[in-house]
Amino acid sequence: MFRHKKAIIIGGGISGKLAARVLAEFFHEVIILERDQEPQGPHPRKGAPQGEHLHALLFAGANGLESLFPGITDTFHKSGAVKINSTQDLSWFHHGVWKVRFDGGYTTTLQTRPHLEWIIEQYMKRISNVTVQYNHSVKNYMYHEEENRIHGVETIDASGSIKTMNADLIVDASGVSSLSTSWLAKRGMQIPEEQVKIGLSYASKSFSLPESAERDWSIKLVYPHPPQEKIGGTISKVEGNRYMVTLIGYHNAINDKEVLQNEDSFIEIAQKLPNQDIYTEVKNAVPLSKTSIFRVPQITWKHVDQAKNFPEGLLLIGDTICRIDPVFGQGMSIAVLEALALQKLLQCQNKMLKEITTTFHKQEAKIIAPIWNMVITEDFRYPATSGKRPLGLTIQQWYAKNIFILSSQNQEIYHAFVKVMNLVSPITTLMNLKIVVKSVIKRSITK
Template sequence: MSRNERAIIIGGGVSGKLAARVVSDFFKEVIIIERDQEPQGPFPRKGAPQGQHLHALLHAGENGLEILFPGITKKFHSSGAVKINSTQDLAWFHHGVWKVRFDGGYTTTLQTRPHLEWHIEQYMKCIPNVTFLYNHDVQNYIYNEEKNQIIGIDVFDGSDTVKSLFADLVVDASGVSSLSSSWLNKRGISIPEQKVNIGLSYLSKSFQLPESPKRDWAIKLVYPNPPQEKIGGTISKVEGNRYIVTLIGYHNEVNAKEVLKNDSSFIELSKKLPKLDIYHEIKDVAPLSNTSIYRVPHIVWRQFYKVRSLPDGLLLIGDTVCRIDPVFGQGMSIAVLEALTLQKLLQNRSHNLQKTFHKKVAKIISPIWNMVIIEDFRYPETTGKKPAGLSFQQWYAKNIFLLSSQNQYIYNSFVKVMNLVRPITILMHPRIIKQVLKKTYTTLLKGPDSK
């Protein structure tokens, strides 16, 4: 088989589809291996239990998705996804204050993950050199030990036989419990990783809310104010004129078994949020769905770029590399940025694709990981490697959050960082530093109880 004949993608989720879209321009044949059955519509699937919960595609993710799939944003909207003004239609209670609301001039799309995945999949099926193999499970890698190279996979389709598929490139997009990690560990190859225990539980339910003239938002976030508060929630409009309510609890604060008993238990849990806004929206409304639960006991960043003996012919992407705290809604957008990075490297015919790709992925993840764990470590129960200068970073970030309740410029800058379109360094602009110092000085004058 000559170079660039075939690429195999392990996992047909978002990151797998993104990887397949990119490599389809550079390989004659692309095969996506997916455990689940072929979807029959925009419905939750067994292999993505997190899909029944609220997801967000940040600005960087939405912009990148449009580059990879031209016109897909219009298809989202024409099939029911909700287009909102990012800073005007979002009501956000964060660290004890409401963010200032104004027209920032940019938009966000609200939709369920199954709706997003379905449209991506339909686009993929129009690419002639891409094939899906549903109901297939990867059993092992085919390995050329002499060359230290992955040259294919063994797959099981539920029959009595295992078939071998050879490839020039294998991309593992199968998620946090990937074959690659266990395969490398069995061969005595250690993967440096950062792991932070957060004990997070997600519980979600769909509702049909009556129209209300008082509802001046399309999505409302009520975040806990750590370390005292551990329970938060979001209510968001999605396609089908529905609303998804997702309640979260850090460090096992939520008794999931109790909440799953009946609908009223979910309603009661919403009363424990810092604000009762979500409770008042759903307390008298019959739900459209059962309560779904998803647990994230820890987040992990596997630093494959540090593995010297990583076999050639293998790339890792998405949650296979890093599962981030989903409360911040960055996972899918990180996968989009990784796919765009892979596209650029393939276009430039970069030397040593594997090594270069994994190093660049690390540069994407590193600042986001740091930004997330700064918040996770506000809880003393959080365990793992703490970033340098944690106390200072938490102090500065807290001031940014509080100033975002009154200063449009600071909130607008924060929104750009949060949406991964600008680096976090813009929050160190002299104009912002001056406001932080001014607020700190004012707080000291007023006393410890002042915000």
């Protein structure tokens, strides 16, 4: 028996689909309003320009996705995604050292975002009370001012036809430039916001690589050593026996226009990486795609949990709340964790929708906070990064740097670090100062 009548979700990306999957358990009807056309296959879509670049689904995200869609991991693999040993098949150059490689007992799936979204799309079609209305944009909210409650949306389709739709709950999963932000601001409902400017650019391209007996990895990550190095890159095997190469540059280190205009520019940037391994692989490789560019000038976290007089009937999720530094690959996994938190709240029979949305935004903040702090601790290694600095930044950076260095020597520490990065263990599991101090002293003595 459904407890609620109708939910409307704005945005059919990953966070929107996950929200729909959860809400379908508790609402008689769930409608997704998506601006893009209906996909015809695992192809990049206009509404997700980041889809042409490398993505990662971390352990927490993969486990959560499997719980929401049982069997989906196996479907990924059967349809071409690459299954790897997480610590054995990843070759990672980080802060000037290579991580130790060993069998840590975890697996990771390598695939493109369009492939992942397409498979989720097929699973969503099996849910009878979820429908997707493509080519639909939301123009405005229907708002009851006396009750301070949003009770519907006004939409426009590709033909210009305008209609209104009522709902018990509106979920905004439309991303960074959402209607909610501007709509709330016009009504004087300011949402406290953190913004950190990082000037990040992504440049990606797919290649066909010749077989090589020396290639003992499935994914190789070369991270810049800040502050002196601003360019990094990753090469990863994905479905279709292809390799996707993504180059990243902080603080405008990559000239976007030059990369798009000059075919040789991509290889030239790869040659500037802190390590030459990726350049060696691609310098004579066969390109399978054009170069794609994606920019993230700043990352943003909207503290809806702190907003005063936030209207009833509205719930914000995914990038609509927080756009995190994508270099760390945690965005999709955050979306999964948020969906699971919403599911758990809705399972409480005695909670009203108003309580659920308010509590959800508070729990959402608890999910984001440690990840946000971990990410900006690294982003602020660059002096040009601007924004609110976390307390104890210098100490955090010193501590994290030692963990990075130790994870090139010590399997136990690297294993713990991997679980924290993959959001399955809290960062407190790494807060064993005795281990770090002893290791630092030992390393100093042996030098």
